[in-house]
Amino acid sequence: xxxxxxxxxxxxxxxxxxxxxxxxxxxxxxxxxxxxxxxxxxxxxxxxxxxxxxxxxxxxxxxxxxxxxxxxxxxxxxxxxxxxxxxxxxxxxxxxxxxxxxxxxxxxxxxxxxxxxxxxxxxxxxxxxxxxxxxxxxxxxxxxxxxxxxxxxxxxxxxxxxxxxxxxxxxxxxxxxxxxxxxxxxxxxxxxxxxxxxxxxxxxxxxxxxxxxxxxxxxxxxxxxxxxxxxxxxxxxxxxxxxxxxxxxxxxxxxxxxxxxxxxxxxxxxxxxxxxxxxxxxxxxxxxxxxxxxxxxxxxxxxxxxxxxxxxxx
Numbered sequence: 226x227x228x229x230x231x232x233x234x235x236x237x238x239x240x241x242x243x244x245x246x247x248x249x250x251x252x253x254x255x256x257x258x259x260x261x262x263x264x265x266x267x268x269x270x271x272x273x274x275x276x277x278x279x280x281x282x283x284x285x286x287x288x289x290x291x292x293x294x295x296x297x298x299x300x301x302x303x304x305x306x307x308x309x310x311x312x313x314x315x316x317x318x319x320x321x322x323x324x325x326x327x328x329x330x331x332x333x334x335x336x337x338x339x340x341x342x343x344x345x346x347x348x349x350x351x352x353x354x355x356x357x358x359x360x361x362x363x364x365x366x367x368x369x370x371x372x373x374x375x376x377x378x379x380x381x382x383x384x385x386x387x388x389x390x391x392x393x394x395x396x397x398x399x400x401x402x403x404x405x406x407x408x409x410x411x412x413x414x415x416x417x418x419x420x421x422x423x424x425x426x427x428x429x430x431x432x433x434x435x436x437x438x439x440x441x442x443x444x445x446x447x448x449x450x451x452x453x454x455x456x457x458x459x460x461x462x463x464x465x466x467x468x469x470x471x472x473x474x475x476x477x478x479x480x481x482x483x484x485x486x487x488x489x490x491x492x493x494x495x496x497x498x499x500x501x502x503x504x505x506x507x508x509x510x511x512x513x514x515x516x517x518x519x520x521x522x523x524x525x526x527x528x529x530x531x532x533x534x535x536x537x538x539x
Contacts, residue, residue: 226523228532229500233522238397238491239510240518243278243302245392245482246309246347247332249285250321251296257326258284258297264320265299270429271478273438273449277312278302278394278480280426291330291366292382298332300426302480306389310347313387318353322374322381331369333388343391350374350383393518396425396479396487398495399437399455399507401471407502408473415477415494422493424486425479434476440511452509471504484518491520492529 226233250265252258262281269279278301285296301316303309321327329349338344350372354361357374363385364371370385400415402408416432419425427433442450453459454466455474467474477494481487495506508522526532 226526228496228506228526231499231503232505233495233526234505234507235523236508237510237513237519237521238395238508239513239516240393240395240397240487240520241516242518243272243304243392243394243480244306244309244389245300245302245480246313246387246389247282248299248301248313248317248349248387249290249296249330249332250299251285251290251292251294251328251330252324253294253326255284255295257324258295261321261324261327262297262299264324265316266428267320269301269316272302272304272308272394276303276315277309278426278428279312279316280428280480282426283423291369292328294328300392300480300482302392302394302426302428306345306347309389310349313347313349314352317349317383318356322353322356322376322383325378328382329384330371331384331387333390334368335388337388338390345389346386347389348385349387350385353383390482392480392482393484393487394480395516396481396491396518396520397509398477398491398522399509400475400477400498400503401467401505401507402473402475403470403502403504405473408475411498411501411503412475412477414497418497419477419479419490419494422486422490424482425490426481427477427479429478432477434478435474437474437476437509440515466507468504476509484520487518488520488525491522492525492532495522495526496529496532 290296354372437452438449
């Protein structure tokens, strides 16, 4: 199967059940929002080594926020509600309470769900309020309870509790290109397209992974190691998955609030990178043994009427 001149490999992305929360952070202007985002989302790439997988879902206009200021929606993924809570409290205390002018609100209220199975509330402001040393005050804004914590530029406003729901981590696709420049250009096109899709984040640096991994290692203490079959410098030394013309592979990893959002992100991301020196597109999986969600590339693309006419069976 080909999309434009790019082969779509008969493979699938293997993804995992996760829990996620959404917060809305506001600030006086976009400069401080960007500062908050950089700090809060830092070291939020993979739960293999980080406390959570974190990224900006979307940027919000003042008309879209509780306090009428510029804002951003951030998604935080972990393997349990407790893990999400711990990461959210630590990151909010260290990166948002310290950042000038910011406020934090729940982006996942109970009213946004028709099916509440798997939904719960976790404490956020309720834990950070103690920094106020007894001078903190609670306030009701509509149906929200927030805490006003005194800080040196006024008050840090943060919602008492936020929602946690079921999500999915690890949707992905691999971009195989003839050289690094073409690979970088293709990866950036994919990320720019995916950033327009609600309900997903690409948590790695710039949204891109160069160090794809496989399960296990020759070193017993390591649970994962480099995906040697996709490393161009190891051709001839291992069972390579790369054609002779491919010299670079980048992976796009996608966390989403549900299957539909990941399917849309994968489909649009693949569509935008096809052609232009992209030899082929594949996906990372573990033989279907680890993750319950399997996103098969060919059926995914064939089922989209917007692009199915462009696909040629080969």
